[in-house]
Amino acid sequence: MSAYPLITISRQYAAYGRTVAKGLSERLGIPYYDRDFVKKTAESSGYAEEDIIREGEDISKGSRFWNSFLNNATVYSSSYDGIFAAESKVILELSQEPCIIVGRSANHVLSEAGIPAFHVFLYADLEKRIQRAAELGENGNTDLRKYVHRRDTMRETYCKLYTGSEMSDYSHYHICLDSGFLGPDKCVDILADILQ
Numbered sequence: 001m002s003a004y005p006l007i008t009i010s011r012q013y014a015a016y017g018r019t020v021a022k023g024l025s026e027r028l029g030i031p032y033y034d035r036d037f038v039k040k041t042a043e044s045s046g047y048a049e050e051d052i053i054r055e056g057e058d059i060s061k062g063s064r065f066w067n068s069f070l071n072n073a074t075v076y077s078s079s080y081d082g083i084f085a086a087e088s089k090v091i092l093e094l095s096q097e098p099c100i101i102v103g104r105s106a107n108h109v110l111s112e113a114g115i116p117a118f119h120v121f122l123y124a125d126l127e128k129r130i131q132r133a134a135e136l137g138e139n140g141n142t143d144l145r146k147y148v149h150r151r152d153t154m155r156e157t158y159c160k161l162y163t164g165s166e167m168s169d170y171s172h173y174h175i176c177l178d179s180g181f182l183g184p185d186k187c188v189d190i191l192a193d194i195l196q
Helices: 017-028 036-045 049-055 060-073 080-093 106-112 128-134 144-163 184-195
Strands: 006-013 100-101 118-123 173-178
Touching: 006 017, 006 106, 017 100, 017 118, 017 184, 036 049, 036 080, 036 118, 049 173, 080 100, 080 106, 080 144, 106 144, 118 184, 128 144
Parallel strands: 006 100, 006 118, 118 173
Antiparallel strands: none
16 A cells, blocks of 8 residues: 555556556555546536547647637637546545546646645656557547647646646646656556555
8 A cells, every 4th residue: 555545647658557557556555547537427417528528638728729719708618628627526426436547637626636646757758658659549540749749738738728837847746757668667666665
């Protein structure tokens, strides 16, 4: 069991976030939530899983502009806002038991609620992440370099919109690890040593 009952893992795209969370979950004997987080959010919010996957953690700069413009102009509330609120609610529900939460600005949500947690940020060199993106095969026909850059930009935009800070700002984490240099297994070893 972990000395820290709640762990959040924020990450650049293709920086082994899910892999590290799974390994750490097995090591510490606590569940991790990443893709299954989508199902929990859908169940509690009424949003379709497809909408949560598409809008739950990524937002383009154009969408951010229109989202901000419309929210400032009227009492408009976008699906991005609704999904963020639903995801935040699920994060707070999950925080009642020891677990690892990947992404969804969980570090910010828990900090804002005054709930103690251990916050991790994973990053890696672009070339390593392009290799990892090729393994993941999520890019369709898009050039891998462009795809990784787009996913990074969308995550940064989402984080900035809903937390007011840069995702890569080290001051929001207890530890930042270069998962491309260390490899996911070594990251798990380091985190398990700290957390046990």
